[in-house]
Amino acid sequence: MPRILIVGGGYAGFYTAFKLEKLLRDGEAEVVMVDPRPYMTYQPFLPEVAAGSIEPRHAVVSQRRHLKKTQVITAKVTNVDHATKTATIEPEHEPAYELQYDVVVVTAGAVSRTFPIPGVADEAIGLKNIEEAVAIRDRVLTNFDKAAQLPPGPERDRLLTFVVVGGGFAGIEIFAELRSFASSLLNRYPELNFSDTHFHLIEAMGRIMPEVSLETSKWVIKNLDQRGATIHLDTQLSSAVGGRCELSTGQVIETDLIVWTAGVMANPQITRNTTLPVEERGRIQTRADLRVGTKDEIVPDAWAAGDVSAVPDLSGGGVGGFCVPNAQHAVRQGKLLARNIVAVLRGEEPRDYFHKNMGAVAGLGIGHGVFQSGKLAIKGWIAWLMHRGYHGLAIPMWERKLRVFSGWWNNFWLGRDNVSLEAVQQPRAAFEEFASRPKV
Template sequence: MSTTERPRILVVGGGYVGLYAAKRILKKMRYGEATVTVVDPRSYMTYQPFLPEVAAGSISPRHVVVPLRRVLPKAEVLTGRVTSIDQDRKVAVVTPLVGEAYELPFDYLVIALGAISRTFPIPGLAEQGIGMKGVEEGIGLRNHVLEQLDKAESTTDENVRRKALTFVFVGGGFAGAETIGEVEDMARDAAKYYSTIKREDMRFILVDAADKILPEVGPKLGAWGKEHLESRGIEIYLNTSMDSCVDGHVVLKNGLEVDSNTIVWTAGVKPNPALARYGLPLGPRGHVDCAPTLQVQGTDYIWAAGDNAQVPDMALRKAGVENAWCPPNAQHALRQAKVLGDNVISGMRGFPQKDYEHHNKGAVAGLGLHKGVAMLVFGKMKIKLKGRLAWYMHRGYHGMAMPTWNRKIRVFADWTLGMFLKREVVSLGALETPREEFYEAAKPAPAPAAATAPAEKAKAS
């Protein structure tokens, strides 16, 4: 960490908003005008809309993460967590990955912590559940699913086999519907290489407490998405929830009980709980309460945006929709980050702030290879697409939204190769315990029984 006499702009969080806000500030800033410091426990940003394709093996995991130090070479990137903020002294406490916590003074503050998985106190969920918020979870889910096929192939115990080939997904929004669509696609492909496993032996279950899936694309496309997934043999249970999953025994509210080794939790997100320790005004659901300028209410030197912020949707409010708030998606995060960056520069120079206003452009979702839904909004006109064309729209939109040309090119290269080469269906589960084999080889061998006998006799005497 460098010391500086220049004003410090502290960006808490290196996700989508943190990365783009810092990039915008650095672009607009004069030479030597301020120091931009980004603090995050990870040294990279993850493009979360691509996690389902990572889980399916359509995109290399390395290509959906953006290294912060490479993209922000003029910023100070600290790997750690901001554990508390003293607004009176304008000091943040940073806890690094190793070593003692220290204080970091700042002049301007950007809150971009994002969100974490929203969970409930369901028995067994912490022990059995798999989330889908980070690239590590995407890789882990892919390896886990393929490992279940290996287990099923290796056993003659029907109960063990059935449990291994049952996959339960909780949550029917974008993350849940896209993930089950991609994983089912991958499992269907993988089954071709197993002599005793067919797609009919597998059971995929999607559960949601709401009365529909994919609410972001509207009721008609959501209904089509449900019918499409069901046509692929995926069981969908709406208006229900999971009561427990202790030891993989899943009990649903509707009375259904199944045994499964794979329970994927995608039932929404909530703001990062660390916000409660920052002394900021929070909304009823824990989001930072922001003005239309993205300034935190009651302050003129703190801004927030993205999944951890409660931002008024000025486009809808001007159209007469009261209490409308921007939804937590990449479409808003990208545009909020740019306005936030401009407003930080304006605030530093004493210029007026600009309101954030964005008209919804629609939504796209992929449901596996060559399958998707899309709703495009052009003014008052809505265009609804489904099937292969919607899937192209999904890939085109997110491919271009991926940060940096380096990563855009790598992602499109993965997709291009996928058109000509078969999908990889190998499990690399040993990645999670890479030292286990070496440890077994290197650990001291137990002493022979004969060698220990004299010592035991001497001890007895």
């Protein structure tokens, strides 16, 4: 049997494997998927996880539970040599080894793209995986606990000042959700009041959320301003050393939490360690039919999809002529990629990927949202319900959908979960403190 190796288990990789299981005949091909994490993360839910509105485990999908015919390997792929059709697999606690394949599918996704700004690498946290969202939630809750014990002053202000860098969809959603989260927490902290909390979003461009109209983006800014959250446009972060955010405008903001959402880039662990062609922006060069290569030249037995790939956007709506890195494209590309692989295995022709964006929807905290499709814009409560309805149904697998919707239902009656588990980052600390040791 030919072996199909899927590098990456995110949206595109998971859906490729899931669809291949349905399309392949018994004995037609063997499917192997390699990813450092044993789950697929539904990234649109990360802002709500960070705001305590969704249980973290409900925002991820177990690979082994739902991929029943795929061999799942929890490890990193550190090199892909397509000339010899060999991939280097590196488990976390075992020696690296070589894995031979017949067909490779690169769906390694994207990572946070940062700039060499002093302090960012040491102080900021991204928003690309579930662990980061949980850490953000726990930091907010722990800071409220600490601040409630302090008198008014610089230290309390620092603990209750939250900074987000990047005004795209991810940045605005986490910014708005955290503002909503903090406002709800104040009911539990009589020592604090609304004016003690400070929220700042830093955006280098002159507007936010380029996926929506300018008028809609201005409404979002006004809405957040009315809720006590400040957006700094045409402003760059110059330094973040020690949590001291120095802005290009000269303003200085002291904070204990910096969330970085200012862009993504194709996973460099793969793109810098492969013999497959990579274009100038560091993505795998990919054709419209999702085969690796150019319009005139095909790399046999190599496919790519999702954020790691440069797939032409035949609808004409993509930036620079390519599909933008988002879940809408990754999911649909993964499904088509599986069909195209099977078609080629059976001597048939693959189909080109085509998807016209029907709109964008964003959640801005409980009861606040925005939806944009062409010139149609819906704002407020209805858009928030549309956001929850769309993403609640879009997350893969019915057991995940039911967990998410039941969690929202429980929160409606019981409120958000506001317990910090920050100590889990050092799980042995309590045991070590009181553990008996041999006398010397």
